[in-house]
Amino acid sequence: MTSESPSRRALIGWGGAGLALGAAAAGGAVAMARTGDDTPAPTTAIPFHGAHQAGIATPVQDRLHFASFDVQTEDRAEFVRMLKDWTAAARRMTAGHPVGEGGFGGLPEAPPDDTGEALGLQPSRLTLTIGFGPSLFEKFGLADARPEALVDLPKFAGDNLDRNRSGGDLCVQACADDPQVAVHAIRNLARIGFGKVVIRWSQLGFGKTSSTTPEAQTPRNLMGFKDGTRNIAGTETDRLKKFVWVDGKDGPDWMAGGSYLVARRIRMHIETWDRTSLQEQEDIFGRDKGEGAPVGKAKERDEPFLKAMLPTAHVRLAHPDSNDGATLLRRGYSFTDGTDGLGRLDAGLFFLAYQKDVRRGFIPVQRNLATDTLNEYIQHVGSAVYAIPPGVRDKDDWWGRALFAGEA
Amino acid sequence: MTSESPSRRALIGWGGAGLALGAAAAGGAVAMARTGDDTPAPTTAIPFHGAHQAGIATPVQDRLHFASFDVQTEDRAEFVRMLKDWTAAARRMTAGHPVGEGGFGGLPEAPPDDTGEALGLQPSRLTLTIGFGPSLFEKFGLADARPEALVDLPKFAGDNLDRNRSGGDLCVQACADDPQVAVHAIRNLARIGFGKVVIRWSQLGFGKTSSTTPEAQTPRNLMGFKDGTRNIAGTETDRLKKFVWVDGKDGPDWMAGGSYLVARRIRMHIETWDRTSLQEQEDIFGRDKGEGAPVGKAKERDEPFLKAMLPTAHVRLAHPDSNDGATLLRRGYSFTDGTDGLGRLDAGLFFLAYQKDVRRGFIPVQRNLATDTLNEYIQHVGSAVYAIPPGVRDKDDWWGRALFAGEA
Ligand code: HEM
Ligand code: HEM
Numbered sequence: 001m002t003s004e005s006p007s008r009r010a011l012i013g014w015g016g017a018g019l020a021l022g023a024a025a026a027g028g029a030v031a032m033a034r035t036g037d038d039t040p041a042p043t044t045a046i047p048f049h050g051a052h053q054a055g056i057a058t059p060v061q062d063r064l065h066f067a068s069f070d071v072q073t074e075d076r077a078e079f080v081r082m083l084k085d086w087t088a089a090a091r092r093m094t095a096g097h098p099v100g101e102g103g104f105g106g107l108p109e110a111p112p113d114d115t116g117e118a119l120g121l122q123p124s125r126l127t128l129t130i131g132f133g134p135s136l137f138e139k140f141g142l143a144d145a146r147p148e149a150l151v152d153l154p155k156f157a158g159d160n161l162d163r164n165r166s167g168g169d170l171c172v173q174a175c176a177d178d179p180q181v182a183v184h185a186i187r188n189l190a191r192i193g194f195g196k197v198v199i200r201w202s203q204l205g206f207g208k209t210s211s212t213t214p215e216a217q218t219p220r221n222l223m224g225f226k227d228g229t230r231n232i233a234g235t236e237t238d239r240l241k242k243f244v245w246v247d248g249k250d251g252p253d254w255m256a257g258g259s260y261l262v263a264r265r266i267r268m269h270i271e272t273w274d275r276t277s278l279q280e281q282e283d284i285f286g287r288d289k290g291e292g293a294p295v296g297k298a299k300e301r302d303e304p305f306l307k308a309m310l311p312t313a314h315v316r317l318a319h320p321d322s323n324d325g326a327t328l329l330r331r332g333y334s335f336t337d338g339t340d341g342l343g344r345l346d347a348g349l350f351f352l353a354y355q356k357d358v359r360r361g362f363i364p365v366q367r368n369l370a371t372d373t374l375n376e377y378i379q380h381v382g383s384a385v386y387a388i389p390p391g392v393r394d395k396d397d398w399w400g401r402a403l404f405a406g407e408a
Numbered sequence: 409m410t411s412e413s414p415s416r417r418a419l420i421g422w423g424g425a426g427l428a429l430g431a432a433a434a435g436g437a438v439a440m441a442r443t444g445d446d447t448p449a450p451t452t453a454i455p456f457h458g459a460h461q462a463g464i465a466t467p468v469q470d471r472l473h474f475a476s477f478d479v480q481t482e483d484r485a486e487f488v489r490m491l492k493d494w495t496a497a498a499r500r501m502t503a504g505h506p507v508g509e510g511g512f513g514g515l516p517e518a519p520p521d522d523t524g525e526a527l528g529l530q531p532s533r534l535t536l537t538i539g540f541g542p543s544l545f546e547k548f549g550l551a552d553a554r555p556e557a558l559v560d561l562p563k564f565a566g567d568n569l570d571r572n573r574s575g576g577d578l579c580v581q582a583c584a585d586d587p588q589v590a591v592h593a594i595r596n597l598a599r600i601g602f603g604k605v606v607i608r609w610s611q612l613g614f615g616k617t618s619s620t621t622p623e624a625q626t627p628r629n630l631m632g633f634k635d636g637t638r639n640i641a642g643t644e645t646d647r648l649k650k651f652v653w654v655d656g657k658d659g660p661d662w663m664a665g666g667s668y669l670v671a672r673r674i675r676m677h678i679e680t681w682d683r684t685s686l687q688e689q690e691d692i693f694g695r696d697k698g699e700g701a702p703v704g705k706a707k708e709r710d711e712p713f714l715k716a717m718l719p720t721a722h723v724r725l726a727h728p729d730s731n732d733g734a735t736l737l738r739r740g741y742s743f744t745d746g747t748d749g750l751g752r753l754d755a756g757l758f759f760l761a762y763q764k765d766v767r768r769g770f771i772p773v774q775r776n777l778a779t780d781t782l783n784e785y786i787q788h789v790g791s792a793v794y795a796i797p798p799g800v801r802d803k804d805d806w807w808g809r810a811l812f813a814g815e816a
Contacts, residue, residue: 063587063614065744070751108687115682116632116697117615117742120625164749179471179587179614183630183744187753191682198751204614204744206471206587207525217528222591224524274523274599279516289524334525336473336591336612337745341572343478343606345595 044177045123048094050391051257052245055127056329056354057234059213061175064205064333065182066263066350067190068133068168068384069197076140080404082196086130086189087398093185096123099192115191117184124178128185130399131261131386136169145403147251149260149357150387157370158379165265165382168200173261173352179206201382203265205333205350212329218292218300222268222334222347223377225285226292229300230319232329243327243361244354246390254402257390259354262362265335265382268348273377284373286313312373318365326364328353348378358385452585453531456502458799459665460653463535464737464762465642467621469583472613472741473590474671474758475598476541476576476792477605484548488812490604494538494597495806501593504531507600523599525592532586536593538807539669539794544577553811555659557668557765558795565778566787573673573790576608581669581760587612609790611673613741613758620737626700626708630676630742630755631785633693634700637708638727640737651735651769652762654798662810665798667762670770673743673790676756681785692781694721720781726773734772736761756786766793 046054073079089099100113137146172189174182183204190199209221210228213235221227232239241247246255273281282288286295286309294304294315309316320327331354336347355361369375389400454462481487497507508521545554580597582590591612598607617629618636621643629635640647649655654663681689690696694703694717702712702723717724728735739762744755763769777783797808 067747108690109685111683112632112686112689112697114632115630117628117630119628119632119698180628180742183614183742183755187630187678187682187755190753191679194679194683199747199753200751202744202747202753204612204746206591206612206614220525220527220588222523222525222595224520224522224527270595271599271602274595275519275602277515277517278520281520282516289520290527334588334591336610338612339475339607339610343608345598345607345610347591347595 044125045095046125046127048091048128048392049394049397051393052259052391053127053129053388054094054391055129055173055175056244056259056331056388057212057240058125058127058175059216059234060208060211060228060331061125061127062177062208063175063179063182064208064350065174065179065186065202066171066205066352067174067186067202068171068200068263069190069193070200071136071139071169071197073196074139076404078196079140080400082193083400083404084398085192087392089188089192090128090185090399091392091395093118093188094123094126094128096126099188115184115188118181121178121181124176124181126174126176126181126185128189129173129175129388131171131173131388132400132403133168133170133384133386135167139169140404142403145252145254147255147387149246149251149359150385151358151363153262153358153383153385154363156366156380158375159383160379160381161383162265162381165201165203167384168386170197171261171263171384171386179204203335203350203382204337205335207334209332209334209349210330212331214301221349222270222336223273223281225281225287225289226300227332228330229287229292230304230315232327239327240329243356244329246356250356255387255389259356259388260358260361261386261388262351262353262355262358263382263384263386264351264380266349266351267346267379267381269377269379270345270347276377283310284312284314284377286310286315310373312371314369314372314374317368317372323365323368326361328355328361328365354388452533453503454533454535456499456536456800457802457805459801460667460799461535461537461796462502462799463537463581463583464652464667464739464796465620465648466533466535466583467624467642468616468619468636468739469533469535470585470616471583471587471590472616472758473582473587473594473610474579474613474760475582475594475610476579476608476671477598477601478608479544479547479577479605481604482547484812486604487548488808490601491808491812492806493600495800497596497600498536498593498807499800499803501526501596502531502534502536504534507596523592523596526589529586529589532584532589534582534584534589534593536597537581537583537796539579539581539796540808540811541576541578541792541794543575547577548812550811553660553662555663555795557654557659557767558793559766559771561670561766561791561793562771564774564788566783567791568787568789569791570673570789573609573611575792576794578605579669579671579792579794587614611743611758611790612745613743615742617740617742617757618738620739622709629757630678630744631681631689633689633695633697634708635740635757636738637695637700638712638723640735647735648737651764652737654764658764663795663797667764667796668766668769669794669796670759670761670763670766671790671792671794672759672788674757674759675754675787675789677785677787678753678755684785691718692720692722692785694718694723718781720779722777722780722782725776725780731773731776734769736763736769736773762796
């Protein structure tokens with residue numbers, strides 16, 4: 001495991017960093033630690049190596065940049081090389097280092113190894129989580145390796161999906177407490193992937209809507225309700241094992257320790273919602289707005305009594321007891337992407353859910369939500385599903401090795 | 409001045425907050441303070457009242473939500489009533505309170521006074537700054553009140569403006585350290601304005617690119633350079649007076665204590681920039697990338713020696729010495745709005761500059777930037793200009809009073 005967690009600033013020099021700093025007058029890379037106005041701050045790096053990828057059970061960070069890519073190259077070796085380069089870059093960035101071995105700017109006559117906008121920022125608990133979409137398995141002779149559990153999602157009632165915000169051959173979920181760190185990471189991966197992959201769509205999330213740390217204050221979604229109260233906590237090893245992590249017997253060997261991710265861009269009709277009475281809002285969720293307590297209960301963490309809720313209440317319909325026990329790890333973010341042509345905020349929930357098997361996770365729950373009264377105020381406009389491979393074990397391992405090198 | 413700066417959470421109750429909390433079984437507003445997992449945190453409210461609006465000389469907050477509105481009503485009294493309602497809401501929100509007198513949820517059968525997603529969050533140094541666009545003065549019989557300094561911006565070389573991201577009758581700049589607080593504020597103002605105004609466009613900024621506190625670490629823009637090094641500091645009373653605040657002799661009485669704002673959405677060609685050599689990047693700005701020092705100097709804060717820079721360098725062309733002393737207070741933010749149809753990040757700088765007179769501020773500087781080599785990597789795609797009225801003095805004052813009530 002990487003235990004370094006320094007300030008990005010403290011480790012960086014740049015070629016051409018100013019003559020009087022004593023940098024070489026021209027040419028070579030300058031191996032010089034930055035000095036300056038460092039203020040001691042909590043350095044916060046999440047280990048990149050492990051049995052599972054970080055960014056799933058990791059306590060939810062404040063901000064998100066999610067990118068879905070399409071593959072452009074047909075050359076398997078070139079694609080594998082890119083996955084290795086990505087892994088090396090991800091390992092450095094999550095530890096708070098700039099991209100590029102040595103961490104220094106490089107030659108003046110070459111483009112810098114790192115785009116630079118995260119210099120001086122903390123690691124900010126950056127996690128980078130890669131996923132492989134169904135369409136990737138149509139390429140590079142991977143058809144046989146496609147997991148059964150990686151099904152194409154069916155069409156659900158009410159779906160109004162935009163092709164340009166759906167699908168993709170692979171994805172990277174970047175989460176960090178500082179948005180600039182998340183944006184920097186995706187941008188540098190896109191840069192490294194230039195000519196091999198291209199971003200199909202991307203989504204910025206400005207506020208987490210679930211927490212995987214029950215002791216923390218539950219965040220509120222853009223409907224003003226606490227969201228994520230009943231979620232799988234990152235510390236609940238048993239439930240993670242039961243509902244989130246793929247094990248050897250669930251599917252192909254290369255997925256052991258992995259998971260499946262469903263991403264849905266859900267637009268909220270904010271303006272209509274805001275003119276709905278408090279009572280109706282609370283009926284729709286089956287929880288009260290202030291405290292977040294289930295109907296008839298006093299406290300947010302009290303056990304919901306489903307029969308006290310309307311049969312169309314979101315919490316009642318989404319609860320495991322209404323879905324043969326199906327349980328998701330939710331990790332969504334609020335988004336606001338400006339305004340549509342009608343002066344309405346283009347805002348909502350970028351829903352992210354991790355699970356062991358989509359067929360016993362998102363699909364049955366979303367089907368059960370067909371009668372949810374919440375549907376009058378939301379619309380699913382983007383959709384994607386990905387196989388999330390296991391974690392990168394050590395410094396010689398790389399994203400997707402078990403899939404591409406055919407090892408367990 | 410408002411000196412309250414409590415946690416939003418500490419002051420809030422909601423009607424219908426759960427039976428066992430002892431709330432009234434039905435009906436009336438419940439005046440109950442929230443209890444729960446409050447953690448003591450620095451409470452950070454910026455005073456709303458003052459001679460100038462907050463959000464200009466205020467130390468730059470981390471995040472931005474900027475909205476430009478068009479007026480729909482033709483009824484002057486109705487519009488004035490909305491400005492008063494907006495002022496009351498802004499006063500409460502900047503102090504960390506929810507919208508609505510008393511701060512409680514209201515009746516179950518009515519829509520809540522506040523949309524709720526900022527409950528439990530800190531004031532987060534929220535500032536709300538209102539501005540009036542040129543087109544507002546074509547309405548409500550305001551033509552004679554239009555300040556001479558509020559000129560329509562000319563077309564500049566390279567402009568490629570999108571109507572749907574330009575102009576607007578009025579604007580609100582919401583800045584806060586927490587994006588959810590900024591988004592909440594704009595959304596609640598839009599809600600209060602329903603039927604009277606409609607959002608024309610809005611812009612989220614995820615990272616500040618200038619600082620008005622020179623002792624803080626200078627933030628980096630998406631080109632990886634420190635941005636805002638040479639800016640007017642919020643504490644430089646003399647330069648603020650000289651370059652930013654309108655005084656009695658500069659224009660109409662109602663603008664005394666106000667300013668003018670130019671907003672430009674500037675797209676960066678990130679992918680091209682990332683393939684440019686370090687040397688060329690540094691030549692383009694006239695500063696080095698690591699430290700931010702001007703060409704030939706050692707330290708970021710060293711005085712630039714303009715003649716050492718290429719004649720096409722951004723800093724040389726933008727510097728007051730190249731512009732008859734013209735000086736701007738910059739307050740821009742980085743944005744990333746997903747991806748365009750070609751897989752390129754729709755990212756750049758949402759440039760915001762405050763000045764005493766646009767004709768001796770933004771216009772000459774931007775004209776001088778026509779030969780800037782930076783232009784190969786950027787494009788201005790949105791533009792707006794606003795008169796920023798003076799501050800709201802006290803609890804009886806309101807945004808725009810001097811303009812609409814005809815007082816000084
Ligand atoms: C914009 C759309 C949505 C909003 C605003 C929303 C909001 C909420 C809220 C406020 C809760 C109660 C607090 C909590 O336990 O987290 C909740 C619970 C839940 N939601 Fe959603 N949700 C949305 C969409 C979805 C979707 C698409 C799914 C899955 C298909 C889903 C699955 C769940 C589950 C499993 C629970 C927990 C139920 C329980 O165990 O009590 N939600 N949601
Ligand atoms: C994407 C577009 C732009 C980028 C990336 C950019 C970046 C920078 C950078 C890195 C600096 C040097 C550090 C500093 O003193 O802040 C700077 C300085 C400056 N820029 Fe820009 N800038 C952009 C657009 C503009 C525009 C449109 C204007 C005004 C019309 C402007 C006016 C200035 C001024 C006045 C300075 C300070 C010059 C001095 O006093 O040394 N910039 N800019």
